[in-house]
């Protein structure tokens with residue numbers, strides 16, 4: 616891939632915080648990507664969607680890529696790549712997607728587009744009080760839209776959705792989902808955690824899928840190139856793909872740690888040492 620953008624080496628922190636700039640930067644998950652690409656082609660609108668999959672399989676990365684693309688008024692309508700230069704591209708903050716209730720009322724850069732309201736909700740941390748505040752705010756947004764005869768897009772992202780049940784808030788959601796004209800996107804580990812009544816709220820229920828080894832190798836190679844991290848040889852890359860178990864976030868953590876080294880290079884032994892230490896740390 617030859618991009619016209621100038622390459623600069625990213626810091627470890629920038630690598631840790633990396634958000635796929637568009638859906639095609641997400642590796643694997645082809646069905647989920649296609650679903651969100653279809654939504655982006657109609658300006659972000661679409662059915663309520665539940666994404667299921669094991670941790671680290673890319674649920675949140677895809678939702679962020681969708682939102683990031685959506686916020687860019689100059690996105691390419693065919694490739695769905697963002698422009699990288701507009702106000703939304705410069706200020707998109709992916710990390711806000713995981714901090715409690717965080718309400719961002721993004722106004723897109725150009726007036727010819729209606730604003731997008733994006734409300735990420737971390738269901739594992741939200742309190743009943745915060746939930747009620749959040750729903751009240753959404754009702755307010757709806758009221759304003761009606762008063763102004765507008766059809767703004769509002770997206771609510773319910774991360775770790777199954778926690779809503781443990782927090783006793785599922786009944787409340789059932790009520791608001793009917794009332795509010797919002798695109799609801801939820802992510803959870805398993806669809807079987809939910810009653811049929813809850814599943815019926817989502818016209819789209821999709822699972823993440825892992826990349827093929829070839830796709831994953833290509834992903835790791837592209838990120839090394841883009842971020843200024845240098846593999847010693849192809850075997851080092853293959854080992855990294857292998858030890859990452861085709862999970863992008865594991866490979867990204869390793870590349871962030873390599874970017875912290877003076878020479879920003881790694882070989883097969885570095886990969887093995889890193890993942891051996893990681894596994895020792897993880898053992899219960």
Ligand SMILES: [Zn+2]
Pocket residue numbers: 686687688689690697698699700701702703704
């Ligand atoms: Zn842009």
